[in-house]
Amino acid sequence: MAQAKTNKGRFFEDYKVGETLHHAVPRTVKDGERALYHALYPARHALYSSDQFAQSCGLPASPLDDMITFHIVFGKTVPDVSLNAVANLGYAQGRWLAPVWPGDTLRSESEVIGLKQNSNGKTGVVYVRTTGFNQNDTKVLEYVRWVMVRKRDVDALAPETVVPDLPKALTVDDLSIPETLDFSNYDFTLAGEAHRWGDYSVGEMIDHVDGVTVEEAEHMMATRLWQNTAKVHFDTSARPDGSRLIYGGHVISMARALSFNGLANAQMIVGLNGGAHANPCLSGDTIRAWTEVLDKADTDKPGVGALRLRLVATKGGEPFKLKGEDGKYLPDVLLDLDYWALIPK
Numbered sequence: 001m002a003q004a005k006t007n008k009g010r011f012f013e014d015y016k017v018g019e020t021l022h023h024a025v026p027r028t029v030k031d032g033e034r035a036l037y038h039a040l041y042p043a044r045h046a047l048y049s050s051d052q053f054a055q056s057c058g059l060p061a062s063p064l065d066d067m068i069t070f071h072i073v074f075g076k077t078v079p080d081v082s083l084n085a086v087a088n089l090g091y092a093q094g095r096w097l098a099p100v101w102p103g104d105t106l107r108s109e110s111e112v113i114g115l116k117q118n119s120n121g122k123t124g125v126v127y128v129r130t131t132g133f134n135q136n137d138t139k140v141l142e143y144v145r146w147v148m149v150r151k152r153d154v155d156a157l158a159p160e161t162v163v164p165d166l167p168k169a170l171t172v173d174d175l176s177i178p179e180t181l182d183f184s185n186y187d188f189t190l191a192g193e194a195h196r197w198g199d200y201s202v203g204e205m206i207d208h209v210d211g212v213t214v215e216e217a218e219h220m221m222a223t224r225l226w227q228n229t230a231k232v233h234f235d236t237s238a239r240p241d242g243s244r245l246i247y248g249g250h251v252i253s254m255a256r257a258l259s260f261n262g263l264a265n266a267q268m269i270v271g272l273n274g275g276a277h278a279n280p281c282l283s284g285d286t287i288r289a290w291t292e293v294l295d296k297a298d299t300d301k302p303g304v305g306a307l308r309l310r311l312v313a314t315k316g317g318e319p320f321k322l323k324g325e326d327g328k329y330l331p332d333v334l335l336d337l338d339y340w341a342l343i344p345k
Contacts, residue, residue, distance in 0.1 A: 007079065007083075008083075008084075009079065009080075009083030009084045010080060010081070010083065010084065010149070011084055011149060011150055011151055011152035011153075012115075012117065012123060012124035012126065012149045012150065012151045012152075013124075013151055013152060013153065013156040013157075013159070014152075015112050015115055015126050015149075015159075016112060016159075017112055017113065017114065017115055017159075017160075017162050018111070018112065019111070019112050020109060020110070020111050020112075021077070021080045021081065021109065021110045021111075021112070021128070022109055023076040023077050023079070023080055023107065023108040023109065023110065024076070024079070025076065025227065026076075026105050026106065026107040027072055027076070027105065027106050027107075027227070028103065028104070028105040028106075029064060029068065029072065029100065029102065029103075029104055029105075029106060030102045030103060031102045033064060033068050033072075033102075033225075034048070034064055034065065034068070034102070036221075036225055037064075037065055037067070037068050037253075040218055040221065040222050040225075040250075040253070041253045041254055041256075041257040042210075042212065042257045042258065042260070043065060043253075043256075043257045043260075044192065044257070044260050044264070045065075045191075045260060045264065045266075045267055046187075046190055046191045046192065046264075046267070047059075047062065047063075047267040047268065048062055048063065048064070048065045048066075048267075049062065050062055050190075053187065053190055053191075056185055056186070056187060057181060057182060057183060057185075057186065057267075058178075058180040058181050058182035059099070059178060059180060059181065060180075061101065063099035063100055063101055064099075064100045064101065064102065066096050066268060066269040066270075067249070067252065067253045067256060067269070068100070069096065069100045069106070069132065069140055069141050070094075070141060070143075070249065070252075071225075071226040071228075071249050071253070072106050072132070072226060072227075073106060073108045073130060073131075073132030073140075073141050074108075074130070074226065074228070074249060075226035075227040075228045076106075076107065076108035076132075076227070077108050077110050077128070077130050078227075078228050078229050078230050079229055080110065081110060081126065081128055081130075081147060081149075082147045082149065082230050083229060083230060083231065084149055084150045084231065085147045085148060085149050085150075085230055085232065086123055086148040086149070086150060086232070087147070087148050087232070087245070087277065087280070088145065088147045088148075088248050088277055089125065089145075089146050089147060089148055089276065089277065090145065090146055090274065090275055090276045090277070091143055091144065091145045091272055091274060091275040091337075092143070092144045092145075092166040092167075092272070092273065092274050092275075093129075093142070093143060093144045093166060093167065093170065093272070093273075094141070094142070094143035094144075094271060094272025094273075094339075095141070095142055095143070095170065095174065095175065095176055095270070095271055095272070096140070096141055096176065096268075096269060096270050096271070097138075097139045097140055097141060097142065097176045098134070098138055098139065098140045098176070098178075099140075099178055100134065100140055104134045104135060104140075105134060105135040106132055106133070106134060106140065107132070107133050108130055108131065108132050108133075109130070109131050109133070110128040110129065110130040110131075111128065111129045112126065112127070112128055113127045113128060113129050113144070113162075113164045114126070114127030114146070114162045114163050114164045115127070115159045115160075115161065115162055116161045116162070116163055117151075117158035117159065117161070118148070121151070121154050121158075122150065122151055122154050123148050123149060123150055123151060124148070124149060124151065124158070124159075125146050125147070125148055125149075126146065126147055126149050127144065127145075127146045127162075127163070127164050128144070128145060128146075128147075129142065129143070129144050130142065130143055130144075130145065143272055144164070144166060168273070168274070169273040169274070169295075169308070169338065170271045170273055170340065171297075172297035172298075172299060172306050172340070174271065175270045175271050175299075175306065175340055176270065177270060177299055177301050177304065177342065178268075181268075181301050181304055181342070182301065182302045182303060182304070183301070183302065183303035183304045183342075183343075183344035183345065184302045184303040185303075186265075186303060186344040188265070188344075191264055191265050191267075192260070192264040193262075193264035193265055195262075195263075195264070195265055196265060196305075196343065196344050196345060197296065197305030197306075197307065197343050197344065197345040198305075198345065200293050200296065200307060200343075201293060202293055202294065202295060202296060203292070203293065204292070204293040205290065205291070205292050205293075205319070205320050206259075206262040206263065206290060206291045206292075206293075207262075207290050207319040207320070208258045208259050208260075208261045208262050208263075208288070208289045208290060208291065209261055209262075210258050210261055210288070211258070211286045211287060211288040211316075212254055212258065212286065212287050213284065213285070213286040213287075214246055214250070214254070214281065214282075214283055214284070214285050214286075214287060215283060215284075216244070216283040219233075219244075219246050219247065219250055219283060220233075220234075220244075222247065222250050222253075223247045223250070226247075226249065228247055228249075230247070232244070232245040233245055233246070233247050243280075243282050243283075244282075244283070245280055245281070245282070246280070246281040246282060246283065246285070248277040248281075248335070250281075251277070251281050251287060251313050251334050251335050252275075252313075252335060252337060254287045254289075254313070255287060255289040255311050255312075255313035255335055255337070256269070256311065258287070258288070258289040258313075259289055259291055259311060262291065263291060263309070263341070263343075265343050265344055266307060266309070266341035266342070266343050267341070267342055267343065267344075268341060268342040269339055269340070269341050270306070270340050270341070270342055271308075271339060271340030272337075272338070272339050272340075273308070273338040273339060273340070274337075274338045275335070275336065275337040275338065275339075276329070276335070276336045276337075277334070277335060278329035278333040278334060278335065278336055279315075279329060279331060279332070279333060279334055280334075281315065281334050285315040285316075285334075286315060286316055287313050287314070287315060287334065288313070288314050288315075288316065288317075288319070289311060289312065289313050289314070290311075290312050290314075290319040290320055291309050291310060291311050291312070292309070292310040292312075292320075293307060293308075293309060294308040294309060294310050294338065295307070295308035296308070298345075299342070303344055303345050304342055304343075304344065304345065305342070305343050305344070305345040306340050306341070306342055306343070307340070307341050307343055308338070308339070308340050309338070309339055309340075309341060310336065310337070310338050311335070311337040311338075311339065312333060312335065312336055312337075313333075313334040313335035313337075314332045314333055314334060315332050315334055316332055317330055317331075317332025317333060322336065
């Protein structure tokens, strides 16, 4: 008699508010992750490229890119949260809590904090709060995300609707800044641009000019690198149009890398206020990016200021256009990301 030992993933009706999901397969990260990340994206921020530059900023060495931490922690969650997802919908309350160094081992846990069945009865939205830990059980990252997941049985009763009340944005006091970070002796020449905290104004819009066309091969490599097993990224039968959806984190990293042109000194991402994958990204799309400065704040670290930035990725749309008169995202908008970054004063 055949026995099923394989994992088909969770469906919407399998989740319960309050349960904790312990995600499998911890991962030890080394400099190979950095090299592959910089091969996949045009990432050039100096703090993540040079030990000497990082040491001049008060750190013992160059940490791994913030988004490497995000991708690895996120990837651990996919088999338990979004294996049967239709789409990842958004993020909130993200905080990078400690740098990740080559040699650290990362693992993830998620708590289910909300459930809401969609009106079609075929899918529902699952809200989770995910935390990434290193080998010392130190928290390195936490964030909330919500994802649309298929139902196994469309006739299954809908759970009680619980939608978490999430703040619109983090304050600068919510941010976790490395204790020794010091931008007093910051080298603007080596960083690539002269623009500092005082050169940016709330409401300012920055067109990052450059674009990168996404190819199928690089997307597949990236998704495998982060051990993201969501079917919509690999299996052409998982979507009605037979396409493979580009992993949303791939779009985030590409847009972040493109933002170097105009924000080269926005070195560290420390907070994720919110985010939405507005429209699907597919192979052949050319990603471009623009940024709006939403807020500025001082910090208690020497020479360190913080900028709250809205990073928008598009597939060829005009810069600085986000939504139509109906309030919905324009078809060319791929990503709307609201985050805090640290920049020299």
